[in-house]
Amino acid sequence: MRKIYLDNNATTPIHPEVIKEMGNDLEITYGNPSTLYSIGKEAKAKLEEARGRVANIIGAKSEEIVFTSGGTEANNLAIFGICKAYRNKGNHIITSKIEHDSVLNTCKALERDGFDIAYLPVDSYGMVDPEELKKAIRPDTIIISIMHSNNETGTIQPVSDMARIAKDRGIPFHTDAVQSIGKIKVNVEDLGVNLLSIASHKIYGPKGIGALYIRKGTRIQPILFGGHQEKGYRPGTENVPGIVGFGKAAEIADKNIETERLARLRDRLYNSLKEKIERIRLNGHPTRRLPNTLNVSIEFVEVEGMILALDDLGISVGTGSACATDTLEPSHVLAAMGVPPQLAHSTLRFSLGMDNTDEDIDYLIEIFPGVIERLRSFSPLY
Amino acid sequence: MYSEKVMDHFRNPRNMGEMENPDGIGRVGNPVCGDVMDLYIKVKNNIIIDAKFQTFGCGAAIAASSMVTELVKGKSIDESLEISNKAVADALG
Numbered sequence: 001m002r003k004i005y006l007d008n009n010a011t012t013p014i015h016p017e018v019i020k021e022m023g024n025d026l027e028i029t030y031g032n033p034s035t036l037y038s039i040g041k042e043a044k045a046k047l048e049e050a051r052g053r054v055a056n057i058i059g060a061k062s063e064e065i066v067f068t069s070g071g072t073e074a075n076n077l078a079i080f081g082i083c084k085a086y087r088n089k090g091n092h093i094i095t096s097k098i099e100h101d102s103v104l105n106t107c108k109a110l111e112r113d114g115f116d117i118a119y120l121p122v123d124s125y126g127m128v129d130p131e132e133l134k135k136a137i138r139p140d141t142i143i144i145s146i147m148h149s150n151n152e153t154g155t156i157q158p159v160s161d162m163a164r165i166a167k168d169r170g171i172p173f174h175t176d177a178v179q180s181i182g183k184i185k186v187n188v189e190d191l192g193v194n195l196l197s198i199a200s201h202k203i204y205g206p207k208g209i210g211a212l213y214i215r216k217g218t219r220i221q222p223i224l225f226g227g228h229q230e231k232g233y234r235p236g237t238e239n240v241p242g243i244v245g246f247g248k249a250a251e252i253a254d255k256n257i258e259t260e261r262l263a264r265l266r267d268r269l270y271n272s273l274k275e276k277i278e279r280i281r282l283n284g285h286p287t288r289r290l291p292n293t294l295n296v297s298i299e300f301v302e303v304e305g306m307i308l309a310l311d312d313l314g315i316s317v318g319t320g321s322a323c324a325t326d327t328l329e330p331s332h333v334l335a336a337m338g339v340p341p342q343l344a345h346s347t348l349r350f351s352l353g354m355d356n357t358d359e360d361i362d363y364l365i366e367i368f369p370g371v372i373e374r375l376r377s378f379s380p381l382y
Numbered sequence: 383m384y385s386e387k388v389m390d391h392f393r394n395p396r397n398m399g400e401m402e403n404p405d406g407i408g409r410v411g412n413p414v415c416g417d418v419m420d421l422y423i424k425v426k427n428n429i430i431i432d433a434k435f436q437t438f439g440c441g442a443a444i445a446a447s448s449m450v451t452e453l454v455k456g457k458s459i460d461e462s463l464e465i466s467n468k469a470v471a472d473a474l475g
Contacts, residue, residue: 302416304440308392330416342413378398378444380420380436381413 004360007318008202008353009151009179009293014245015204015252015354022206022245033238034229043240050247057250058177058196059187060213066233067243070210071178071199072102075145077212077223077234078174078195079106082143083115084221086172090140096120096128096157097336099147103176104332107145120146125285126155126337130162141171148177148186148196152333152349153284154293156180163192172218178202178210182253183262183290194218200242204354205249209242262352263291269350269361270294276369283334283347292352297343300382301375306348309371315364318349342381384441387475391445396452401434417443423454430454430462449473 005013025046031039033047048062055062068074083093095107097119107117118136120128128146137144144166149156159175166173174195180186182203188196196213200206214220214233226235274280279299298306303319310317319331330344339347376382384392401422411417417439424432433451437444449470454462 300438302439302443305392305444308389308441312393340414341416345413345416378395378436379438380409380418381438 001314002363004315004363005355006350006352006360006364007316009154009290009349009351010318011201011207012204012353013355014206015249017252018205018245018248021248022241025241025244029240029244033240034227046244047238047240050243050250053247053251053254054198054211055213057181057186057254058198058213059189061216064188064213064216066212066214066230067238067246068210068212068234069208069239070201071100071176071197072210073234074178074197074199074210074212075100075102075174075176076106078197078220079103079110079143079145080223081220081233082172082174082195082218083110084223085219086142090138090142091115092118092138092141094118094120094133094136094141094144094146096122096146098122098126098128098150098152098333099145100151100176100178103145103147116140122155122336124338125288126150126153126283126333127285127288128157128162130158130165133162133165137165137169137171141169143172143174145174145176148175148180148191149184149290150284150333151179152331153295153337154179154290154351155285156184156288156290159193160191163194167192172220179290182249182257183292184259185257188213188215195220200246200249203249203253206242206245209239209246211246256354258354259291262356265356265358265361266292266294266350266352268358269364270296272361272365273368276365277372281343283337283339294350294352295347296350297339297347298372299343299346300379301346301372302379303346303348305375305378306371309375310368313367313371315367318351319347384445385475388442388445391448391474392441395435395444395448397432397434397448397455398436399434400436401432404434411439413438416440419443419447421447421450425459428458428460430457430459445474446470 029043031043033044051065052062055065111117120132163173172194175193176197178199194215199210281297283295330341334344404422405425406423408421419437422434423430433454435447437447
């Protein structure tokens with residue numbers, strides 16, 4: 001059976017060259033990078049080479065990259081770390097209603113510790129308004145954390161505008177760019193952010209590794225304690241094979257960014273589905289959106305049925321977010337955008353990646369309307 | 383993950399669809415919480431001679447609806463009222 005993977009926002013397959021590089025690393029450079037003999041120094045060299053590659057993809061300097069166990073830890077380090085460093089200055093945090101759980105739940109944990117959190121609203125496209133940010137800022141605001149693009153809808157936030165507002169007031173700005181890196185060009189100088197989170201497994205690298213960009217001069221405290229690794233920001237013997245794989249993935253992603261090709265495939269998919277299926281609607285911004293992401297609500301069909309039926313046909317697609325799959329709660333992102341709950345229950349996310357071809361899209365266009373017709377025949381609401 | 387039996391009832395639901403001239407219709411749930419089931423029955427001499435359903439819901443909801451229609455067919459109204467959640471779950475393995 002044909003296998004088509006269309007859930008690249010959940011995770012990506014590993015690039016074959018990354019596997020090769022990691023295999024080599026596991027075999028040869030097993031040394032501890034903190035040691036003085038040659039096998040340790042080789043590992044250290046590999047680590048620093050990878051750091052340079054990761055820095056490169058966002059236009060940062062090597063010394064501004066701290067490796068973490070992934071995007072979740074990067075987001076935790078950014079927010080907790082700033083709050084620890086600035087605790088004497090204030091206790092107000094600004095974020096948005098549509099952040100990933102690793103930001104939202106970090107903020108909720110701080111809320112329980114006495115911090116005040118402002119959750120900025122979004123418009124019907126899922127976009128934060130910089131004017132809302134201006135209004136929310138208080139003298140005691142110590143960090144602003146707004147994602148670069150949303151994992152469910154792909155809507156790209158006006159981060160550079162918001163980072164400028166933050167800079168004018170001397171407030172550190174963090175952006176979770178996990179979903180944007182490798183899909184669109186992201187440059188920390190253009191954005192003007194202080195902190196930015198990246199995850200390897202969204203750019204065809206291994207899972208369990210990520211990074212936090214910390215702009216030189218940003219005051220931040222560690223949240224883990226141990227050795228001097230990562231300049232003390234993230235102690236613990238480095239995950240060298242993971243870091244090497246991440247570095248290779250970053251190098252490849254930087255060269256092979258596929259914005260136009262993916263956008264063309266995605267738009268062809270949506271335009272065809274719109275022609276063949278009635279009562280289908282797009283969630284997210286029509287143009288300011290990641291090129292690979294298509295989030296649609298298909299009225300009268302419950303999402304799980306669509307996922308199971310497509311899986312039977314060899315096609316893997318996601319609900320809004322992988323995390324929401326277990327809870328069956330309607331997505332907090334769609335709710336913030338004003339999508340009614342019954343439509344949120346009928347929402348599917350296609351997220352394309354490097355392996356997807358025109359033939360994949362043809363196949364999907366051919367079979368999907370039939371799947372919907374069948375599932376709608378089950379539905380008392382249709 | 384779902385059992386094979388649940389997946390079978392999801393893939394090939396029994397008695398799915400609207401019924402013409404039913405003797406009874408029941409609706410439970412609402413679209414806001416994500417599950418709605420319509421159950422139709424035809425009754426003769428106090429026996430349910432036919433049952434059909436339409437369900438908006440997850441795979442388990444569709445499979446459970448399908449199984450319920452199988453369980454009630456041929457039973458009296460009183461016997462059908464005895465069918466519990468557990469009986470449906472047990473029937474689905």
